Amino acid sequence: MGLDISERVRSVPPSGIRRFFELAEERDDVISLGVGEPDFSAPWAARDAAIDSLERGRTSYTSNRGLLELRQAISGHVEDRYDLGYDADEEILVTTGVSEAVDATLRALVDPGDTVAVVEPAYISYVPGVIFAGGEPLRVPTREADEFKLTYEALESAGAADADLLMLCYPNNPTGAVMTGEELEPVAEFCREHDIGVLSDEIYAELQYENEHTSIATLPGMRERTVVFNGFSKAYAMTGLRLGYAMAPPEVTTAINRVHQYGMLSAPTTAQYAALEALRSCDDEVEAMVDEYDRRRRFVLSRFDEMGIDCFRARGAFYVFPEVPTDESAEAFAEGLLREEGVAMVPGDAFGDGGEGHLRVSYATGLDDLREAMARFEAYISD
Amino acid sequence: MTARDDLLDLLVEDARHTTADLARMTDLTEDEVEAALADLESEGVVAGYQAIVDWEKTDREVVRATVELNVTLDRETGYGDIAERLARFPQVKTLRLVSGDYDFLMEVEGSSMHDVSIFISEKVAPVPEVTQTVTHYVMTTYKDRGVALNDDDDDDRLSVSP
Incomplete structure (x- = not known):
């Protein structure tokens, strides 16, 4: 018997996010608001404890x-x-x-x-x-x-x-x-x-x-x-x-x-x-990171609001979920935005039912990049 | 946290945030930001705005030294009087009264070691209340006012992830 892939695995399609990752990797000037993880490093005290545990042979x-x-x-x-x-x-x-x-x-x-x-x-x-x-x-x-x-x-x-x-x-x-x-x-x-x-x-x-x-x-x-x-x-x-x-x-x-x-x-x-x-x-570091995310959240929500884009006021995680401002599908819009302006956002339908017509915008990215990404987004929709 | 605290945190992080961006990040209007900044400045809470420069990356030679100062006080002369006199020199960039083996910790800047040495020996040491100075020349700066110099901050995350 060969290595036959199971029915269960075959029934699960690869992640829709994967395609965007590959598109984004094709160019090197991309500002990615498609990242699902913090842009900070772990607090130094935690990293130091990890190093210490290794030095002690744990x-x-x-x-x-x-x-x-x-x-x-x-x-x-x-x-x-x-x-x-x-x-x-x-x-x-x-x-x-x-x-x-x-x-x-x-x-x-x-x-x-x-x-x-x-x-x-x-x-x-x-x-x-x-x-x-x-x-x-x-x-x-x-x-x-x-x-x-x-x-x-x-x-x-x-x-x-x-x-x-x-x-x-x-x-x-x-x-x-x-x-x-x-x-x-x-x-x-x-x-x-x-x-x-x-x-x-x-x-x-x-x-x-x-x-x-x-x-x-x-x-x-x-x-x-x-x-x-x-x-x-x-x-x-x-x-x-x-x-x-x-x-x-x-x-x-x-x-x-x-x-x-x-x-x-x-x-x-x-x-x-x-x-x-x-x-x-590390409570203080967590608090500082939360404060920083909150500022970026407000910044991004304000910018979408100024552009007249419908975006409900997200109050948690590090994502906002605006509506696609054109008649295109979320995927087509996100692909155009990536190709023409070099800004990566993930189409909402990659996350299942209810996500179509939306974009996941991660603000786990420094303010300079957020500012530039929002400017490019604005340029893209006003063309 | 109040809006004033928020503004202070933002300015400490980056004093070049535009008023529009400060407003976006704090949910204030631009006029409210302007007014709050004007208050902070007039109250002396915000005493100035400066860039953090890594002079080693420029052609200019900037020599910095940290100087420990011991002083004696008398009935007419307190720490404040001595500090005021020292702080007037433009070469003195920072002056703090500290606890421990000496009284003042002073940061001095000049264009050469000679320059700084002359300043300490001719301007600081002769101040009558100053009994001792110990000068430490700065050899390399790794971190300045919370900002790591020579920091490699490349984003090595995957560009798109779930």
């Missing part, structure tokens, strides 16, 4: 669930910041980025034929993750009229009542939408009514500019049916160190850990030491 595996000290620090951090109570011994699993946590969780919870409702527009990995786990994705589109927040009605009309799990991400990539506790309550109600488990990717929790973060797991009756994901990539600018975590009731954490221990063994040790230091001493 290059072996850690326990499957991650360094106990780190899990304790995470437990304290999520309690302080988000009122989430998770036990370091039994309810926290340190993973190789949130990506691994989501993948392992789907494989731990999804049986063949189970339905996972995925709120869209969404990070590109959720639907493929459901398919790889043998589940059936059900797309739940959100609308600009609702500022891309998930509503009870959206769940109902997508037929999510029969779903087993609901995958959501607020603050949201790609829209920058956030949801308050009040706005999450109807979603929680829907999940309680229909006995749906929630997978809540809260990787952008720290990057909110007008609200404090509320985790859906803090709402009544939700903790026992929710897995919360968070990590260090966005708030601590540690994407390449690959470190995230999942938090869930003990038996669920044990199940996720079963997949993790066979599939990954343990998260990178060096990154775990960096993360521990990040939690201990």
